Amino acid sequence: MQRLYKTFLIINILNGSGKDKIYKLVEGGKSLQAFKKMENKLLHILKCLKQNLLENKECHGYDKEEQQIFDLLERTLDCGESNSALLIGPRRCGKTLLVNKVxxxxxxxxxxxxxxxxxxxxGLIHTDDRLALKSTTSQMQLDNVVDGKVFGTFAENLAFLLECLRTGDKSKSRSVIFILDEFDLFCCHHNQTLLYNLFDVSQSAQAPICILGITCRLDVIELxxxxxxxxxxHRQIFLLPHENQTSNVHTVGDAVNKIEYYLKLPEGNKKLQINTAVAKQWNRNLNNLLKEKKFRNVIQRLIDLDNSEAMLKDFLVKVIFHFTGENLTVDxxxxxxxxxxEDDMIKVLQDLTVLELCLIISMKHHLEIYDNNPMNFEMIYNRFMKFANANAGIQNFQRAVMLKAFEHIQGLELISMLSNTGSKVQKEYQFFKLLVTPEQILDAVKKSSGLxxxxxxxxxxxxx
Incomplete structure (x- = not known):
């Protein structure tokens, strides 16, 4: 029974299946052998879908940029040429994917x-030069040579690394390729010490070194x-969307074809250990699902939010994670x-106290009456007091308490101070603008309980 429970935990982690189904299967007299058969079937299906979604990565429309990067790295490898370059493009356009392909x-x-x-x-992992330096010496397999000094001071490690990079004949030294993902975050490090020394080594031509930074910021040079x-x-390679790029889905038909491509199981593939009958049954159910009108309506709403293929794959990963081992359903x-x-701003509004939500409602009415003109605390305070005095069931609050609630709303960035407000103006009279829409306020009020x-x-x- 202990082994059975461990098996349940594995399946539960992989696909979120419920504990009740496992217990019903055991109590119904099913043998452990039958359960293991079901477990293997489930794991093999999930493994195949995982490979389709996470390992099937393609990059289209960037052949020229790919060749530029390849030539850059190849000259460092074969000719000992030192280079530095930046690969710049919007998020999720395939920069890291392209570099990995090269x-x-x-x-x-x-x-x-x-x-x-x-x-x-x-840059998201190596948040300062010390962490970056330790990772560099480890990946260059220098930590054993330094006899534990990788955990020493930053100055010692940096001096040792630079000495290793600069020592030796250029024609005989091993080339070093640095890939700096989220390059703009390295610019935030103190004095940019690591970047300075790496670029200095590449300019000194003492050791063949290539530095390729990946970033989404067009102004990264100014940083x-x-x-x-x-x-x-100052060599920059830009990854911009092309007309012939196929990374977006423009119609429901395109999205359905992508979903079929990612979720379809190969039939007769012995390496995946999936029975042909199981694969055929899965594919039949998938085809029936893709033809349902309700399903296509769901996919239409999805591509209205974001029509990128990356977004579609992320969505399918979440669906598969919550898959319970039965057929995929529209629900x-x-x-x-x-x-x-779900709107995150509505969740923030729902978490407000009754007083804070009343102040937000006061701001909503103020904007409706005065055609979206800015407001200050005094205006909102007077409007709330007018409402509280007209309704016996509403509690009156002290002025200091209401000012504190107003400041908390400002801290949550639901309102923002106008830039032209003078610093010498008392905080009660400083003008603000509301950052949430009336529709969001009404939705939050509708979903709030106990109001x-x-x-x-x-x-x-x-x-x-």
Whole structure:
């Protein structure tokens, strides 16, 4: 029974299946062998879908940029040429994917393992130069040579790393390729010490080194300090959307074809250990699902939110994660879409106290009456007091308490101070603008539980 429960935990982690189904299966007299058969079937299906969604990565429309990056790295590997470049493009356009594709190509060269060292750093992970330096010495396999000094001071490690990079004949030294993902975050490090020294080594031509930064910021050059900028080659490769790029889905038909491509199981593939009959049954159910009108309506709403293929794949991953081992259903897709469509601002409004929500409603009415003109605390205070005095069921609050609630609303960034407000103006008279829409306020009031009836009616009333 203990082993059975462990098996349940594995399945539960993979697909979120419920504990009740496992217990019903055991109590119904099913043998452990039958249960293991079901478990294997489930795991093999999930493994195949995982490969389709996470490992099937393609990059279209960037052949020219791919060749530029490949030539850059190849000259460092074969000719010992030092280079530095930036790959710039919007988020989720395939920058990292393209670089990994180039690295896969160049790693197939016979001399890569013997003549080159690859170092990958990420600005989201290596948040300061110390962490980046430790990771660099580890990936360059220098930590054993330094005899534990990788945990020493930053200055010692940096000096040792630079000495290793600069020592030796250029024609005989191993090339080093640095891939700096989220490059703009490295510009926020103190004094940009790591960037300065890496670019300095690449300029000194003492060791073949190539530095390729990946970023989504077009102004990344302006983030570099003057001394760092002077050592950078200013070579930039831009990844911009092409007309023939196929990474977006424009119609429901396109999205359905992508879903079929990612969720269809291969029939007769022995490597995946999926029975042909199981694969055929799965594919028949999938085809029936794709033809349903309700399902297509769900997909239409999805691509109205975001028509990128990356978004579609993320959505399918979430659907598969909550898959319970039965057939895929429209309700499962609908549930994930509802979560995706939830407005975070409405959740913030729902978490407000009754007083804070009343102040937000006061701001809503103020904007309706005065045609979206800015307001200050005094205006909102007077409007709330007018409402509270007219309704015996509404509690009156002290002025200091209401001012504190107003400041909390400002801290949640539901309102923002106008830039032309003078610093010498008392905070009660500083002007603000509301950052939430009337529709969001009404939705939050509708979904809030335990709200006084008078407040809900006040929110739905107009021009009061």
């Amino acid at each position: 690295l896969e190509r160049i790693q197939h060269k016979d001399n890569f393992d013997t003549d080159c060292i690859l170092v990958k750093l990420n 570099l300090e003057k001394r760092v900028k002077s050592r950078f080659s 499962l897709f609908q549930k994930e879409l509802n979560i995706l469509e 006084p009836t008078e407040v809900a009616q006040w929110a739905r009333s107009s021009l009061t």
